[in-house]
Amino acid sequence: MRLIASDIDGTILGHDGSISSRTIKAFAAAAQAGVEIVFVTGRPPRWLDPIREQIGHTGTVICSNGALTYSLETETVVSSHLLDWATVENVRNTILGLVPEPHFALECLNGFHVEPGFFGASRPSGVEGVTPAELTAQLARDGIVKMLAVLHSGNADQFMELVRPQVGALISVTHSAPELALLEMGPLGVNKAVTLAEYARSRGIAAEEVVAFGDMPNDIEMLGWAGAGYAMASGHPDALAAASLRAPSFADDGVAQVIEARLADLRRV
Structure with a gap:
């Protein structure tokens, strides 16, 4: 060892x-x-x-x-290892076509960026200073390391079973939140x-x-x-x-x- x-x-x-x-x-x-x-x-x-x-x-x-x-x-x-904007946009559009009302966020080298609705009814601790705003291609210049997608219903296993077959050739998909339908997506193969x-x-x-x-x-x-x-x-x-x-x-x-x-x-x- x-x-x-x-x-x-x-x-x-x-x-x-x-x-x-x-x-x-x-x-x-x-x-x-x-x-x-x-x-x-x-x-x-x-x-x-x-x-x-x-x-x-x-x-x-x-x-x-x-x-x-x-x-x-x-x-x-x-x-x-970074994500490019074309992949982020493609994956986002695919998920939007699969489930009702998903919300997205991007973890970048310089901080955390969420769109309106991502936090749902209650904001978790540790993100008090994060202001929801539209996610745009400009964020790619900040170095995107992880893309998040959340549903405010269901569970992560069901969400991943639906999403991974559709986007798995573009991006790595996993989850680690036991009580939230939250997917974590990163550069393909990473x-x-x-x-x-x-x-x-x-x-x-x-x-x-x-x-x-x-x-x-x-x-x-x-x-x-x-x-x-x-x-x-x-x-x-x-x-x-x-x-x-x-x-x-x-x-x-x-x-x-x-x-x-x-x-x-x-x-x-």
Whole structure:
């Protein structure tokens, strides 16, 4: 085990925004043992405060489902994969023809842009300063890394089953919001596994030396690529089906349990 790659939400971070003390200690012990830590998330860089503040992570984070590699040490984007406006427009028009009243947003290198109606009846925390406005081609100049589509009814599995066959040749489609019909779409062929593999190669680390944790469909490729890919027992059925290994549930500090056991195995060698 030379590298631990962990998802954040639902894997180590709860809905209350906290990471357990046991999990924090497990990551610290792994780092002290010389294991590299990389967090791999659908979140953009501006939403990394939980691992900045609670774990004290200052290394690499792969953000936006692989579209960005970000350094917390320098607070800069190291590399990015971008969407062009023609693809965004094509995908938007296709989805508009498939379902009633979808709403869209774009995650760009310089911020988050949403069209009117995207937030629905209640605005989530963390986007208080975002003002809804029409999404235009000018945003492509800001570097589009992720496209979001939301329905204010139904669920994400149903939405993805409908949309992916129609746009899957243009854009990567996944989801990670368990209670919202929200699709996350990025550059074609880009996902957590692709960018994690690029990073690992740059460090001379083979897939067999990587332990990965995740709980949602946007983790599937990463869990399959890693030598030891653990789906959380509390995770989405598709993630559980895709992973060769299972960690105890989030509520039982599953990630910490696995890290502790693997570190104990290393000490016995």
